[in-house]
Amino acid sequence: MPELPEVETIRRGLQELIVGKMIEIVSFDTAKSFPNNRSDVNQFLVNAKIKSIRRRAKVLLIDLSTNYTLVIHLKMTGQLVFVNNMARFGAGHPNDSLIGVLPDKSTRVTFDLADGSHLYFNDQRKFGWVRLIPTAEVPNINFMKKVGPEPLEADFTASEFTERFKRRSKTTIKAALLDQTVVAGIGNIYADESLWGAKINPKRLVNTITNAEFKRLYKEVRLVMNLSIEKGGSTNRNYVNAEGKKGSYMDFARVFRREGLACTRCGTEIIKLKVTGRGTHICPNCQRI
């Protein structure tokens, strides 16, 4: 589901909602969604206090007072939704409509917090996972060792962006954008949106992209993902933030899921095609081969 802007939106929500709280009870069913055993949970998670919420690429990191960290990947349909305790906060809280709705059949892990509130990890397709590992081990997991730089960091430059793509010269620019080892956090929505903004056809091979085009693409990646964070992310299907609310970036999308509609730049009909196995949206006039 979520790409960088959606995960960042969830991170900001959880920062406000759960930092400082104590985890009291953890329930989970399948090892697929949460592979840790009960003994780890009892030792390092139960009675742990939530210290901070970090994000790296599309991964959320919940740091605990036990010096363990919950590492969470939402993949396609994962959600992390907080439901408060009405007795403490009273009716009228923004997500009190979720009381009695969650947990539901997609709930894989439930964290009951000591103040009576709850955090639910829901995941319809079961691709996502939660893992509990020592905080010091986080940088050593395979994904963290291989993942590329954060594209929205202030010190991430257009030349670094360009250099990293040039290592992947023989693949398509769309495949390279989706490759997390090149640059972190870009997924199918923002790849299409950025390529439209930079007027680059997604099937172009990386070694045909000019420096001027890379510079435009760099700017578009940052523009599009910053705008999406401002809009609370994209709700294409399942995505909701930490309060169970949808994001509104799709109202501003320029190609993604707009097939059959007019390009906002030239009026040509947006079409959908397949590039490296992924549904891809382009303006055939603005984004020529």
Next chain:
DNA sequence: CACTTGACCTGTCCGC
């Protein structure tokens, strides 16, 4: 090594 393809799951939508 670089690159592509299928697998992992459940649910929904579309055409017959």
Next chain:
DNA sequence: TGCGGACAGGTCAAGT
């Protein structure tokens, strides 16, 4: 309404 197939925000392992 039913049924089959394609498709969905992402990674991996295994293949070429």
